[in-house]
Amino acid sequence: MASEATIPFRPAAASSAIAAAISVRSSLSWLSCRRHHHPSAPLPAFASASLHSLAHCRVSRQDFATKNQFGMALAASAASSVPQISLGGPRPSPTEATGSKLALLSLSNKQDLKYLAGGLRDAGFTLVSTGGTAGELQSAGFEVTKVEELTTFPEMLDGRVKTLHPVVHGGILAKRDLDSHMDSLKSRGIGAIDVVVVNLYPFFETVTAPGGASFDTGVEKIDIGGPAMIRAAAKNHQHVLVVVDPSDYPTLLANLQSSNGQGNDLMFRRKLAWKAFQHVAAYDSAVAEWFWLQNHLESGDSEFPPSLTIPLEIKSSLRYGENPHQKAAFFLSNSLLEVGTGGIATAVQHHGKEMSYNNYLDADAAWNCVSEFKNSTCVIVKHTNPCGVASGEDVLEAYRAAVQADPVSAFGGIVAFNVEVDEILANELREFRSPSDGETRMFYEIIVAPKYSEKGLQVLKGKSKALRILEAKKSGIGKHSFRQVGGGWLVQDSDDFTPDNIDFRVVSEQVPTPEQVDDAKFAWLCVKHVKSNAIVVAKNHRMLGMGSGQPNRVKSLEIALEKAGVAGQGAALASDAFFPFAWNDAVETACKAGVSVIVQPGGSVRDQDAIDCCNKYGVAMLFTSIRHFRH
Numbered sequence: 001m002a003s004e005a006t007i008p009f010r011p012a013a014a015s016s017a018i019a020a021a022i023s024v025r026s027s028l029s030w031l032s033c034r035r036h037h038h039p040s041a042p043l044p045a046f047a048s049a050s051l052h053s054l055a056h057c058r059v060s061r062q063d064f065a066t067k068n069q070f071g072m073a074l075a076a077s078a079a080s081s082v083p084q085i086s087l088g089g090p091r092p093s094p095t096e097a098t099g100s101k102l103a104l105l106s107l108s109n110k111q112d113l114k115y116l117a118g119g120l121r122d123a124g125f126t127l128v129s130t131g132g133t134a135g136e137l138q139s140a141g142f143e144v145t146k147v148e149e150l151t152t153f154p155e156m157l158d159g160r161v162k163t164l165h166p167v168v169h170g171g172i173l174a175k176r177d178l179d180s181h182m183d184s185l186k187s188r189g190i191g192a193i194d195v196v197v198v199n200l201y202p203f204f205e206t207v208t209a210p211g212g213a214s215f216d217t218g219v220e221k222i223d224i225g226g227p228a229m230i231r232a233a234a235k236n237h238q239h240v241l242v243v244v245d246p247s248d249y250p251t252l253l254a255n256l257q258s259s260n261g262q263g264n265d266l267m268f269r270r271k272l273a274w275k276a277f278q279h280v281a282a283y284d285s286a287v288a289e290w291f292w293l294q295n296h297l298e299s300g301d302s303e304f305p306p307s308l309t310i311p312l313e314i315k316s317s318l319r320y321g322e323n324p325h326q327k328a329a330f331f332l333s334n335s336l337l338e339v340g341t342g343g344i345a346t347a348v349q350h351h352g353k354e355m356s357y358n359n360y361l362d363a364d365a366a367w368n369c370v371s372e373f374k375n376s377t378c379v380i381v382k383h384t385n386p387c388g389v390a391s392g393e394d395v396l397e398a399y400r401a402a403v404q405a406d407p408v409s410a411f412g413g414i415v416a417f418n419v420e421v422d423e424i425l426a427n428e429l430r431e432f433r434s435p436s437d438g439e440t441r442m443f444y445e446i447i448v449a450p451k452y453s454e455k456g457l458q459v460l461k462g463k464s465k466a467l468r469i470l471e472a473k474k475s476g477i478g479k480h481s482f483r484q485v486g487g488g489w490l491v492q493d494s495d496d497f498t499p500d501n502i503d504f505r506v507v508s509e510q511v512p513t514p515e516q517v518d519d520a521k522f523a524w525l526c527v528k529h530v531k532s533n534a535i536v537v538a539k540n541h542r543m544l545g546m547g548s549g550q551p552n553r554v555k556s557l558e559i560a561l562e563k564a565g566v567a568g569q570g571a572a573l574a575s576d577a578f579f580p581f582a583w584n585d586a587v588e589t590a591c592k593a594g595v596s597v598i599v600q601p602g603g604s605v606r607d608q609d610a611i612d613c614c615n616k617y618g619v620a621m622l623f624t625s626i627r628h629f630r631h
């Protein structure tokens, strides 16, 4: 299983690809023109040299395919006063001088640098480095050749140009088994670079740092020379070993040692090349997303980009997927929009068996639901549906009430709290007997909470070896949700409406009491987290019954009322979507069952039937105008 992956989303139109193709073609004709006028001239070694060669190119409008190229050539002519240095003729190569191979090290993250450098030196490599890396190596006592000594051109533009030079890229890209390539290197005195170790400017870390970073700071952290070297080395992986991650240093060195500095294992080389391209792709996705967000967050416009790449990083491989015959893994999103949003992905597991695929889904459902409540709340989830929810001053009471909603379903469930689990609550979780028979201790798969007291954690750990204990940060709102369908992905804003954003409008003759409105809001918040068709019956901040996932609303309602039983008398009933029919259907069934208030979005052509029905039975009805389908 890959340890890192990106999901590329392509726009239907290929306009940018066409634009790119056009620009490549125009630059090729540009080069061939110059070669035409100087057929024997070697390609210039760096930018100012190319300006120099153009200055001596007799330019006429006909020579250039486009006006634009003509303009560029004129500008180049005008730049002929730029000081020049010699174009890549024969020069002493450090490899020729030392007879050793070159390893180029250019590292922002200098972790384990001495270890790496020592190993490379022992394997017979001459170390070549950019300024900061060379400085650090020199202070550690290593002999090192600076890149600018190789290129005979100083780093410039505050480090924007350090390694972007044919001496570097020629040394990396030449095919060692092609005489013409090796002759080219030799004729220009360029040494082959066989190992490239690069890690990039910390762009992601900079733009996501607490307090953020200015636009200019972000721009300066976009690495240009590093990705160019990584890509070049990965392309020429048959001859060049490329490493982007300090955790690969030991394998690199072991490989070099075992093959007398050759690193001959092609599988290993391909793996490094894969990792290199994956690394650069993930890096570039962050940069692209950041540019998009600069415009769109500022303007408050929530338009989706026409194409999208999300870097994913493996958190763990899972024993299996939804079923034992399905292989599975859990990936963390490195989207900038997900930074600091908390949630199950970043939860810390304090104890228990390894999380399974289904555990993640259920824990996510429980945590998202409980995070919505302001009062101390307990949510119990089975198969991603909350089957017990209760809030209250006393979290112990809330827990007991949540189990009571459906003790049979709660057994083996996922229990989430939005407050600390202390010793008393932990004891209750450990000892609580099933209300079904009053004897069996309740068994749970997972406990999720924002915090545990030390004693609380200790007690819970004693409940069972298997019990997974998760500490999670509150789920953020406003992020997107992604779902896969055959051949594509659906993306939407997460459903972040809470009762605070919603107008609960009375549409019936019967006006609900403040307590009934409170019950309706509680039921509404619960029903938002239940799979459609979803019905919740609740009273006094307790779920009494729920019906979920039925292909018709009447059935969900019947299940919810049946679970609520007599306790449902005078309760609130919430429906995630409107009632298409009222008489002899869901609304009348609810009224006859004795609920005191029904809350629904409204919007059916038969809304008036639903209102008339409530009026007939003296039941209050609230419209929210907001639907909470959950598919």
Ligand SMILES: NC(=O)c1ncn([C@@H]2O[C@H](COP(=O)(O)O)[C@@H](O)[C@H]2O)c1NC=O
Residues within 6 Å of the ligand: 106, 107, 108, 109, 129, 130, 131, 132, 133, 134, 159, 160, 161, 162, 163, 164, 198, 199, 200, 201, 222, 223, 224, 225, 226, 227
């Ligand atoms: N511009 C260049 O030619 C260039 N070449 C290498 N770098 C980066 O410079 C960093 C190392 O710099 P130093 O060794 O000076 O600390 C690396 O992260 C490397 O990816 C460059 N910097 C940015 O693009």
